[in-house]
Amino acid sequence: MEEIIDRAIAPDIHNMGRLSFPEAETMTLPNGLTLHFLSGGNADVSRIKILLPGGIAESPRPKLLEIANSLLLEGTVNHSGEQLSDIIEHNGAWTGIETSTHHSALSVYCLNSTYRTLLPLVNEIVLSPAFDPEATSHVVRNEAARLEVDHHKVLYRAGCAMRNLIYGPEHPLSAVPSPEELMGITPEMLAEAHNARLDPSGMHVYISGLLSDSMINEAAGIFSAIPSHNPYPLPPLRFPEHTSGGKTHVDMPDSLQSGVKLMIPAIGRNHPDYVPLRIATVALGGYFGSRLMLNIREEKGLTYGITASLIGYRHSGFISISSQTDPSTADLLISETIAEIERMKNPDSYTADEVNRISRFVLSELAGVLDTPFSRMDFLQTQVTASTPAGYFAMQDNAARQLTSEMLASMAEKYFDTDRLFIATAGK
Template identity: 40%
Template sequence: MNFIMTPDRITPPEIQPMPMLHMPPAIVTETPSGATVYRYSGGDAPATRISISIEGGLAGIATPEIGALLAPLWIEGTRDMDAETIADFIDYRGAWINTDMGIRTMNLTVNALNHNFDEILPVLSGIVSAPTFPDDRLRQVALRTAAAVGVERSTTAWNASAALRAMVYGDGHPLRRETDADLLCDVTSQQLHDVYFSHLHPANIKAFISGRLSDATLGEVTAMLNSIPATGTPEKVTVPEFRPSASRRTHITMPNAQQSAVRMGLLLPGRENPDFVAIRLLVLALGGYFGSRLMLNVREDKGYTYGINAVTIGYPHQAYMSISAEADAAYVEPLIAETISEMERMKDESSYTADEIDRLRRLSLSGLAAMLDTPFTIMDHHRSSVLAGAPSDYFARQQEAIYNLSAESLAELARRYFDTSALFIATAGV
């Protein structure tokens, strides 16, 4: 007689503790031309990802308008191929290409299958070594970007965020600059060319390659990097020190706004500070996930907003916490008051429950575990750590801080760093 087992849908499975995690190191080498290569080989998928980062970025580019246009125009034509040919070539081979403008670097990423990676590499070489920033594409991208910027600038969220950045970064800081839609169409192809090639130098390049790598692939990548011309000079773009405003509160009046936006900021120590990792966990507890204190209080209990979050924006020497929410104008001041109250409450260790600490620990550990899923996520960790200027043992530091989580440690951090009298508050709306 055959018996069919009925699944037990009542008893939850036993939850096992997360084992100690280990982040495999990337192998770091330097090409004869001076480019730095980070590589990690692993996984079963016959695929390769290469990301090339060139010193420059928003902190090193002359104007935000050039920064907004340079990345999308980067892949719109080379000395040997126009935009359509590049797009067709990449698509036909099942590859994917993307560019972005980071804080300190210009970034280009290509994902490709191993069996045609050698065909795609010459195209990548042309994009890095000989982009043309064609005039016809520039006009299209400038108009499209200007329209998007115009729409974005009409929102309360953008205005409050821009006002907060202005107070936190201060006058003259490159990261407080905002893109002017009216100036985008004044940018010329020659300007993009001059800015790009002023930064292009093998010593300014970091390449991150991951996947199931062969010696042949690594040799081809090295040869490609060695062929990049040195049209600029070696440099290391850094984020200048903040010059925070003396003003702590500002409001942008927008008479037709349906909702108001609230942005709050607080200066914190940077990534080089030994407390930084633990501070990130404190900010996570405050507003970094759906079960955070701000979500439970301001959203679930008070109903002031559909969503509120807090994040840590970190640089090597300085950082700040940014709190974001949208609410009806009538709830703006109560929302701010409850946020401050919650920050103050976190200074009391008796306000933490064992369940809250357990949630934080499990959430944070699962995030670390996800970084180990594939060779690509492993390299994503190394890449983000290198570009952010994080210490080489950053993964281990995070794991140690997570296991050491306690009500006492979080309360002590809150007492030390949550100075609510030093909050910057920007609002936009009626």
């Protein structure tokens, strides 16, 4: 007889057990390329990801490397873009392209039965893209059109203004090209910028899924044949030191809303307080039950959503808050946000339920990382792409389990420095 569930009774809540993160194995190939491999799951699927040095910060001109990455799947010297698409689709695979601050990545998800067919194709896509003039023109026009649309979005314009304010107008992360500047990008520029980063000593290959020894050995054989080039440097990013804040506004008289960005300079990922500060930022605005959401969305009704996050670089970090609101309530949203930031410095403002809720949220996010071999490998990849320290997963697990109101208030007191608050708005 089927059991009848009384949905008026909430299910029991259990504490989450200790989370254990499996490390990937690595090997350095004779040409200097680093091969990472992690086997797991129970489905005969796998993913091949090639990580190249060079991202937004290293682009010779704004958007150049992002466009180069977009063109990797538009044809090689041996296969047209249409042929590549047909091969990938015929083999039941799908692809992804990523561009981060210092790196670019091509991912191919496939069945294990087609892995051996697609592995050399992945190598070809990265090493010998065609940068066909017609495909280049098409991608550049699309990117210019997207940039033109973004130019009319208040939150995008506020974000651009904020980066100029806090990073400086000459910083590589502040650069925003005009659509006309994008149209000046040529296949020759793309080929030169892409080929400069193909030295294998700066490349990483991540193989994950239900792997066999032969799959790993075949990857090692193919990628060890990549010839050496000149090393591709990744100089560390430098940011201005700020002792006080600032404010700027972008006038958009036809906009129906205002974009609001707030940022506070903070610590980098290598600082021992980075993990507890990240959790304090979650408490401020990193989940649906956060302080900012409860006040500014639920109680005041000023916005549909407001978020806070900790942007981390190796030696620097920034607490970032983003929202949109009616132009008439932008000042109120900012003042209420500042009030919530200051309130977090009082340990008596936290209830036991709130602390427990934040702890469970962080732990559930960490548990989600363990869900698939692909998500686990993505987390491990951040050691290269985001300079996360060794043991970063365990640090977060321990901090979430030991969370107290005193810890949250201490992080807010030390780092939520409203005297160094930067405010950028865009709208009427």
